Amino acid sequence: DTAVSQTPKYLVTQMGNDKSIKCEQNLGHDTMYWYKQDSKKFLKIMFSYNNKELIINETVPNRFSPKSPDKAHLNLHINSLELGDSAVYFCASSHAGTSGGAQYFGPGTRLLVL
Amino acid sequence: AQSVTQLGSHVSVSEGALVLLRCNYSSSVPPYLFWYVQYPNQGLQLLLKYTTGATLVKGINGFEAEFKKSETSFHLTKPSAHMSDAAEYFCAVSVIRSFGNEKLTFGTGTRLTIIP
Numbered sequence: 001d002t003a004v005s006q007t008p009k010y011l012v013t014q015m016g017n018d019k020s021i022k023c024e025q026n027l028g029h030d031t032m033y034w035y036k037q038d039s040k041k042f043l044k045i046m047f048s049y050n051n052k053e054l055i056i057n058e059t060v061p062n063r064f065s066p067k068s069p070d071k072a073h074l075n076l077h078i079n080s081l082e083l084g085d086s087a088v089y090f091c092a093s094s095h096a097g098t099s100g101g102a103q104y105f106g107p108g109t110r111l112l113v114l
Numbered sequence: 115a116q117s118v119t120q121l122g123s124h125v126s127v128s129e130g131a132l133v134l135l136r137c138n139y140s141s142s143v144p145p146y147l148f149w150y151v152q153y154p155n156q157g158l159q160l161l162l163k164y165t166t167g168a169t170l171v172k173g174i175n176g177f178e179a180e181f182k183k184s185e186t187s188f189h190l191t192k193p194s195a196h197m198s199d200a201a202e203y204f205c206a207v208s209v210i211r212s213f214g215n216e217k218l219t220f221g222t223g224t225r226l227t228i229i230p
Contacts, residue, residue: 101208105158
C-alpha cells in the first residue's frame with residue numbers, strides 16, 4: 001500500500017546515456033513534483049504538474065524532460081547524462097489547495113553517473 | 115520569494131534530553147511551514163505542518179513546533195530524545211499561489227545525532 005513509489009531505486013549509468021525514472025502515487029492527489037537532492041543533502045524543486053499540466057519548471061537543463069501521462073504518474077527522462085546529474089531524485093505529490101500544501105515523498109532514486 | 119534558514123547543520127543531544135532544532139523563515143505573505151525527517155537512504159517523511167490557527171502544532175513521534183510570527187521562527191522540539199530520532203531534519207516553507215504552484219523551499223537540513 002505504498003503511497004508514492006519510484007522505480008528504479010538505484011540507477012548507475014555511463015555519461016552520455018539516456019535514462020528514465022518513474023513515479024506513481026495512489027493517494028488520489030492531483031499534483032506531482034520532482035525534486036533533486038544533491039550530495040550536500042540540499043533539496044530543490046525541478047518540476048510540478050497539476051492534472052497533467054506543467055506548472056513549475058525551475059531552471060533545469062533541457063536534457064531533463066518530465067512527462068505526466070495521468071494524474072497518478074509522473075516520469076522523468078534525462079538525455080545525455082552528465083557527471084553532475086548524480087544525485088537523489090525524489091518524486092512527491094499533494095492535493096492542490098488542500099492539506100496546507102503538504103507534500104508526500106517517494107523513497108527516492110539514487111542516480112550515479114560514471 | 116521565500117527562504118528558510120536552519121541554524122546548526124549538526125546537533126547532538128544525549129538520549130532523554132530535550133531536542134531543539136531551529137528554523138527561521140522569510141516570506142512576504144503568510145507562509146505554510148513544515149518539518150520533514152529523512153532517515154538514511156530513505157525519502158522524506160512529514161513530521162508536522164503549520165497552516166493557520168493554533169500556533170503550537172503537534173506531529174508524529176512526539177515532536178512539536180511553534181509558529182512565532184514576530185520572530186519568523188518555527189523551531190522543532192521534542193522533550194526527550196530517543197536513539198531512533200537520529201536522522202536529518204528539514205524545515206520547509208510554502209506559499210500557495212495557485213493550484214500546482216505550491217513548491218516547497220527547503221532549509222539546508224540539520225543532522226541530529228543522539229548520544230547514548
